[in-house]
Amino acid sequence: MLETPAKRWRALIVAALTAATVSFHYGVLIPSAHGTVIHAIHGRLCYVPIILAAIWFGVRGGLFSALAITALTLPYPRLRGITDHHTLVAEYTEMVFYVGIGLMTGVLIERQWRARERSAALERELARSERLSSLGQMAAGLAHEIKNPLGSIQGAAEILGDDAPSGSKERDLFDVLRKESRRLSAVVDDFLGFARPRPPQLAPLDAAAAIERAAAQVALDASARRIEIVREVAPGLARVAADAEQIHQVLLNLLFNAIAASKDGDRIVIDARPASRNGRHFVAIAVRDRGTGIPADILPRVFDPFFTTKEDGTGLGLSISHTIVRDHGGTIDIESEPGAGTAVTIALPVHGRQNG
DSSP, X not given: OXXXXXXXHHHHHHHHHHHHHHHHHHTSSSGGGTTSHHHHHHHHHTHHHHHHHHHHHHHHHHHHHHHHHHHHHTTHHHHTTOOOHHHHHHHHHXXXXXXHHHHHHHHHHHHHHHHHHHHHHHHHHHHHHHHHHHHHHHHHHHHHHHHHHHHHHHHHHHHHHXXXXXXXXXXXXXXXXXXXXXXXXXXXXXXXXHHSOOOOOOEEEOHHHHHHHHHHHTHHHHHHTTOEEEEEEOTTOOOEEEOHHHHHHHHHHHHHHHHHHSOTTOEEEEEEEEEEETTEEEEEEEEEEOSSXXXXXXXXXXXXXXXOSSTXXXXXXXXXXXXXXXXXXXXXXXXXXXXXEEEEEEEEEBXXXXXX
16 A cells, blocks of 8 residues: 555556556557657657656566566567567567666665665764754753752751651651752763763673663562563573673663553563674664553654653653663664554674674
């Protein structure tokens, strides 16, 4: 099924041109044209729908159109009673060229599509890097100015709160002050982690152990909502070159996001498996939930700093995770369908393998 009205119109145009050029080829409009220059021109017109189909629909469009025209023009020599060997060779050679032109044009067009996609992706990444740089500088200055006085406030709240009578209104207020100052301190730490990322200290890391450690840390939050966390690790998995603490932070971010998006009693799957891209060897770790999903118009923005749909979120978790994975030479991808869930996959280079 064609996806858009534009594609349907294009398909109709190709079909109409195919019908018209085949009619010309058979001499429906000019019955006496066979063997003349006009007939030769009609034959060449068959390339028009083939090339258009390849431009609009790629290799499949070019080949489909070429094969359709070939099938429609194949009976032509017999219907016209053509017996001359050279004429028959010319007619059938023309059909071979239909397929060749459709295939080559489609291949060239799809290469151009991929080049445009890569260029657009690079432009988006460059724009994102520029935003990260400016926001990072701002966040670093802001966090530095906040952290010291916040530490003093937090310390004073701890001391005064201990002196307040248990169960008193003052004690309750100090408890709120301590809780909120800790939360604000965590936000400031996130800002600093985003603004001044530490270069990863790479060492061999067992992906299965990293998954187990992260899953154990979020187990209490998951069990409180009866959410099951399932580990699925491929046997004999190679170690990755990674900073254990930074990858732990990434996995925690992904698991906490999955828990927040899930319904009570849901199931979250975290798996690890070998992967390869462009001749390089990776271990792909995916976190999949069956939660609310992410709308298509929001999905491109999830890695932007300070963008969040959570009421109590900072919008830095996925952005920091993206930076960490990128600094490891890996990739992070997200797929989501509203109402069906989300899958976030990080791919980390295998340790000690000759990649590239």
